[in-house]
Amino acid sequence: MNSCRGARTAVIVGAGVAGLTAATALAGAGWQVEIAEVNPSRVTSGWGLCLTGPALRALAELGLAEGCLAEGYGMSVITHVDVDGEPAGRARLPGLLGARRPAMAGIARPVLHRILYAEAEQRGVAVRQGLTVTAVDEAGDLVRVQLSDGTVRQVALLVGADGIRSSVRGLLGLETSLDYHGQMVWRALVPRPQWATGIHHFAGKADSAGLVPLSAGQAYVFVTENGVERSVLPETELVPRLQQILEGFPGRVEEIRSLVSGSTSVVRRPVLTAFLEGAWHRGNGVVIGDAAHAPAPQMASGAALAIEDGLVLAEELGRHTAVASGVEAFVKRRRQRCRTVVETSVAIAGLERAQRHHAAYPLTDAGHRLMAEPA
Ligand SMILES: Cc1cc2nc3c(=O)[nH]c(=O)nc-3n(C[C@H](O)[C@H](O)[C@H](O)COP(=O)(O)OP(=O)(O)OC[C@H]3O[C@@H](n4cnc5c(N)ncnc54)[C@H](O)[C@@H]3O)c2cc1C
CATH class of the missing domain: 3.30.9.30 (D-Amino Acid Oxidase; Chain A, domain 2)
Incomplete structure (x- = not known):
């Protein structure tokens, strides 16, 4: 693919869950997308994650849920066991893909990433490994993005999907703390x-x-x-x-x-958790996924939020002529939902530290009910 330049072009920084799914959603909406991923290889750490109902629902919009269910492990029940080894509750989660489909899926990270890379590239997204962004400037209606190989892109949209320790966040002048719990x-x-x-x-x-x-x-x-x-x-x-x-x-x-x-x-x-209390964007540059809102893993919802971000971003950009307005509408739509998930995950972590597991279960359920609402 030629390097991106001009209208309806985007550079996404980071080929994680957020970056790859945002790229797929934007490419599906007609954008020309290039991803800069700092990792020189595609090898992903070997453990797994749980794709909850909302994550599967968002993946279904990209045509990827069935592939994840086929290669992962579909399931619908969470069993809680108390400190004495006795059953403390059994929750059957509602299936957001329909009553006959599993409510969630466990999947190995390398498998998920293979599926996400394949779809993004099939839609024409160029993923450049071993590359990062070194400077960002506004250039009229465009964003000027300097990459670590010395090349420059002038694009309509810059998306920082570079995780909880995001560099793009800093380059856009957006700051947050990382909180250890x-x-x-x-x-x-x-x-x-x-x-x-x-x-x-x-x-x-x-x-x-x-x-x-x-x-x-x-x-x-x-x-x-x-x-x-x-x-x-x-x-x-x-x-x-x-x-x-x-x-x-x-x-x-x-x-x-x-x-x-x-x-x-x-x-x-x-x-570690993070939540950007102030702006998530400056001009045509925006941060998504863990770069904007990273919950504690207890709610298993970080990936769901990250995938939803890409879908909502593509949707709002499709509704607005000016990119900056689309980005602003995206942030407006996402802020409260993401804040609530991060805050709930922090509260659950606190209850776990206090050995109040029984008080944590209803909070987890409430968090999942919120996530089951449309994104
Ligand atoms: C132990 C643990 C378990 C978890 N379990 C679950 C779970 O079961 N279910 C769930 O939904 N969520 C889970 N999460 C949360 C989930 O992993 C994250 O919310 C999700 O991965 C966020 O995706 P992301 O793309 O925003 O960030 P990341 O997955 O961190 O991806 C960021 C990408 O950007 C790249 N990058 C970083 N810096 C740069 C740079 N400067 N330039 C270019 N590229 C860069 C990175 O190499 C990476 O590829 C868990 C988190 C942890 C820590």
């Missing part, structure tokens, strides 16, 4: 136990744990470590430390613990 989250890829046909959530005395199926053969374990300082552990300490945390749980977690011992993919990350 005293929790470290773990993910470990394991073989799927036969009984894991939905999400399981286990409350522990200090921490919480769970299991999400990703395919017929694979699942991921998640653990939230409460009230700890932010720290980095050496790679060799990850599996033993995770096993040690899981020792404190009764029941089925014992089986999960033994599966963790053979896992070759374990990650530990701080729970």
Whole structure:
């Protein structure tokens, strides 16, 4: 593809969930789109994520939900288990794709990314790996974007989809804090136990744990470590430390613990959130996805918000002649929904830290009900 220049052209920074789906939505609406992705390779970290109903509904608009369900693991039930290993509740989530389709899907991140890349490129999006943006200036009705290879684009739209540590945010003069919530989250890829046909959530005395199926053969374990300082552990300490945390749980977690011992993919990350209280845009430049609003992972809704952003952005740009007006309408439509999800996720994190798991379940349900409303 030739480099973008002029009307209905966009540079998107970041080929994550937000960037790839926004690119697909914009290309579908007739935009010429180029993505600059800082990572030189397409290899994505190997753990998985849960695509909730709203994420699947948004993917369906791009024609991608069935592909994700076929390659992931469709499910509809979340089982909560209390600190004594006793069932504490079983929630059957409503299917937003129709009563006969699963309400959500677990999927390995590399699989999701392969699906998203394929659709974006099929629609003519050019993805340039190993590239970032170094400067942004307004140029009349266009945005002048300087890339790290020294080339320049003059485009109608710049989208910062470069994640929670967004550079575009800073280049547009938009600032926010990253808030740490005293929790470290773990993910470990394991073989799927036969009984894991939905999400399981286990409350522990200090921490919480769970299991999400990703395919017929694979699942991921998640653990939230409460009230700890932010720290980095050496790679060799990850599996033993995770096993040690899981020792404190009764029941089925014992089986999960033994599966963790053979896992070759374990990650530990701080729970960070961000929300841009002020503007999300300057002129024809805007930030979307985690760059604008990053919830804590407890609500499993970051990807849903990111995909919805791209759809709403393309829709509003289609309704407005001036790009800046379309961008403004996008922010107006998205701000409150995204704020509520981030705030709810922070509240859930707080209740988990206080060992008030039972108080957290209704909040999670309320958050999912809100997300089930149209974007
Ligand atoms: C442990 C954990 C578990 C989670 N589980 C779930 C879940 O189950 N369900 C769910 O919906 N959400 C989940 N989330 C949240 C979800 O992962 C994010 O909300 C989602 O990935 C946001 O997508 P994004 O595209 O905005 O950002 P990202 O996925 O972070 O993508 C940003 C992209 O931009 C690139 N980039 C960064 N800086 C630059 C730069 N300067 N120039 C060019 N490119 C750049 C990055 O390499 C990356 O490709 C989880 C988050 C965490 C941390």
